[in-house]
Amino acid sequence: MQHNENSITQFLTHINQNVSPAERVVSAVSGSGLIAYGLKQGGLFGAALSLLGGGLLYRGATGHCHVYDAAGITTADDRPSPSSRVHVKKSVTINKSPAELYQFWRNFENLPQFMTHLESVKTTGEKTSRWVAKAPLGASVEWDAEITSERENERIGWKSIEGSEIPNSGVVEFLPTSNRGTEVRVVLTYEPPAGYFGSLVARLFGEEPNQQVAEDLRRFKRLMESGTIMKTEGQPSGRSAKAKSAKA
Amino acid sequence: MKAVCWMGKHKVEVMDVPDPQIINDRDAIIKITGTAICGSDLHLYNGYIPSMMQGDILGHEFMGEVVETGKGVGNLKKGDRVVVPFTIACGKCFFCEREMYSVCDNSNPNAGGQETLYGFSGSGLFGFSHLMGGFAGGQAEYARVPFADVGPIKVPDSIPDEKVLFLSDIFPTGFMAANNCNIQEGDTVAIWGAGPVGQFAAKSAFMLGAERVVMIDHYQDRLDFAKANNENVETINFDDVDVYDKLKDITGGRGPDSCIDAVGLESHGTSVDALLDYAKAAVYLATDRPHALRQAIFCVRKGGTVSIPGAYGGFMDKFPIGAAFNKGLTFKMGQTHMQAYMPRLLTAIEEGKIDPSFVISHRLKLSEAPVAYDNFNTEKNQWRKVVLTPH
Structure with missing residues (x-):
């Protein structure tokens, strides 16, 4: 919840909203126009137009429509506002067997070969590992992770251990197809902490985390299929x- | 080493640049003995292809001698003489396994950019903009060849460079264009563009059993050249006659069974649609000028095939989808799946069935590239195909 907004905005945001943002803009703009036009016209007709315009302006400014209310309609999006949580879901098809891909991924020390934001991953136990990621300005961030679930050649799930600076988790699945190779499906979740450090972490995972994971998976595919990541x-x-210019 | 660099629209320069190095394990370094300028290089020269950067090394038709191989290249050794295909392909992905090399999944480092523009990315190409991978080209003394265990084809020492150099692009490109026409007994194939790809498409169409081949252009010298090389080729100069009427007339009202657009995105024409295309391209309302393609769609017989080896890159306007749909046409197109055709075409050369050097009009030194580009772009009657020697 934001506390530094002025009182009018606070008042407006507390009114029960049932009008979508786009509709609110249209209402406010056309309402203002009608008020101006009505005042210019004068007379009973002009007054009626101005009143109608006022209603539209109210609807636009507050996001609340009495007509919608009476009819039980809402066009507003009442989902909670997005948090800083980064949730990415991507897939790629690789011309290799699930077993080959699983074996490579299961050795987490291989991951920095295609996940460019990782500096290193060290295996510390049968199910535990220590991850080091590159941070801006030559710094790095580290956390420990453990495998939370696995089914050989099918699926690996992992999660940073309790108390990590950047809580994160991931699941990768290796699904066979009839003759198109293996579908690799990845779901990753990061929760960058608040404040300055959080903004550094957000930068770490890129402006477009979806794009970054897509590129990671592309590199994984290239490494697995062609044995190299073409550069x-x-x-x-x-x-x-x-x-320099060569003179003949 | 010396290399031909793109420095902007209508500006190429021969520069001293560092020698290429092995970057990936499956690379090889080739000492170039012969390299050519392609009609599609003129699309770059004329500024039609986006994502070129000043200093990019041009050239995608080249051959030479292997001087170094990465540790992942087992089939080539120092001293081997090879022709390098312009499409770069990994040989391992779904598409390469099905011989669709020019849409290889793994060879374009800038695949993300092409996905934004095209939905999915094609293969990397030598010297053909950063959207196509940003690979340094072969109009140079040396070149790095990625996935060298899949691309280059070894050629015997007994055949001179000029006979095999065009295995790098235009001979397979003309051949695939004809092959895509699925030529049947009695077929007439009409080819727009009597440049080198058109000439190879004509030879290939006859090789694949076409009964008649008609070439369409307005450079009379190029049409005469086609005729001189094969008296069975019929020609139409679109400055003199109406192409549709003429094609209909000579095929007894049926129209050609298949039409090949060997012109691509810089089609010239003098009709209203061609002039509008030119105006729109000039102000970036459209990028491609498809006059020849529209005409091919209009002229081809019902149920026929339109095969497109000419390069396109962006958007076209007024695509005659109604004609294409209601005539039930088949379209085949794309960058050439080079590796699929090179071995059998090398065999055809070795057996003396074809000598691709017939298209060469000029032989110059690499250092003369700026003059060659300028003339090739403006003097199309005489400047048909330029071969440059770097050493």
């Missing part, structure tokens, strides 16, 4: 510092 960094171009 162009380091190839020559006319942009390199040593490049």
